[in-house]
Amino acid sequence: MKDKIIKLKTGIKGLDYMLYGGIPSKNQIMIGGVPGAGKTLMSFEVAYKMAQSGIPSTFISFEEPPESIIRNAKEVFTEFDDIEKLQEQHMLQIGGSSVAMKITEKTDSSSYSFSSIVSDIDDMIIANESKFVVIDSISLLHLMIPDNTNYRIALLSLISKLRSLGVTSIFTVEVSSSERKGILFEPEFFTFDGIIMMYELGEQDKRQLTLEVVKMRGSDHSWFLAPYSITSSGINILTPESQGLS
Numbered sequence: 397m398k399d400k401i402i403k404l405k406t407g408i409k410g411l412d413y414m415l416y417g418g419i420p421s422k423n424q425i426m427i428g429g430v431p432g433a434g435k436t437l438m439s440f441e442v443a444y445k446m447a448q449s450g451i452p453s454t455f456i457s458f459e460e461p462p463e464s465i466i467r468n469a470k471e472v473f474t475e476f477d478d479i480e481k482l483q484e485q486h487m488l489q490i491g492g493s494s495v496a497m498k499i500t501e502k503t504d505s506s507s508y509s510f511s512s513i514v515s516d517i518d519d520m521i522i523a524n525e526s527k528f529v530v531i532d533s534i535s536l537l538h539l540m541i542p543d544n545t546n547y548r549i550a551l552l553s554l555i556s557k558l559r560s561l562g563v564t565s566i567f568t569v570e571v572s573s574s575e576r577k578g579i580l581f582e583p584e585f586f587t588f589d590g591i592i593m594m595y596e597l598g599e600q601d602k603r604q605l606t607l608e609v610v611k612m613r614g615s616d617h618s619w620f621l622a623p624y625s626i627t628s629s630g631i632n633i634l635t636p637e638s639q640g641l642s
Contacts, residue, residue: 407445
């Protein structure tokens with residue numbers, strides 16, 4: 397008998413509709429988009445909403461310190477008023493990484509730096525027994541490991557590590573085009589269980605933020621493009637179901 401798929405609700409109403417109930421437990425998901433599309437904000441909101449629902453969560457930035465992550469989230473999501481409380485309860489752990497410093501200081505020993513990063517992530521997950529993790533963003537890893545083959549091997553090892561820890565995760569990654577037709581899916585993208593893309597469609601002065609679920613291993617999902625906006629209460633994804641329409 398086939399095991400029933402357990403799904404974790406993201407807490408973003410429209411996204412949960414598009415995922416037919418949420419992210420399959422223990423899936424490793426990639427969210428791709430250009431700078432400004434809202435990848436970091438959406439992944440932070442998912443970690444925040446997971447923590448609110450009782451799932452210990454960790455948000456790890458490879459580029460920003462914790463205080464900057466929290467400040468930016470509060471400036472946009474002004475209705476998220478219990479971030480510190482969730483941190484005190486050890487439900488939401490926010491960590492900024494020193495990857496950029498390691499790249500600068502250890503350009504001749506990237507393998508050592510990468511192994512130390514994996515170790516740091518491992519320690520953080522164990523510290524609050526996280527079941528959900530955000531890695532923001534893996535694009536910096538490619539600067540650390542410029543050789544494509546070694547980069548893909550390193551990324552696969554990080555994904556495998558998270559799978560072995562039994563966590564569900566989101567990785568953010570920058571892509572080269574804001575338009576759907578211009579996206580080139582790199583081979584390493586398909587090591588993830590799911591891919592969600594965030595686009596900026598239309599003319600320069602009439603950009604429409606639009607989201608698409610490209611794949612989600614082990615689960616059906618919607619195939620339509622859904623417009624979204626970034627509001628004080630979170631990401632608002634406009635699906636027929638989320639608007640109360642059939």
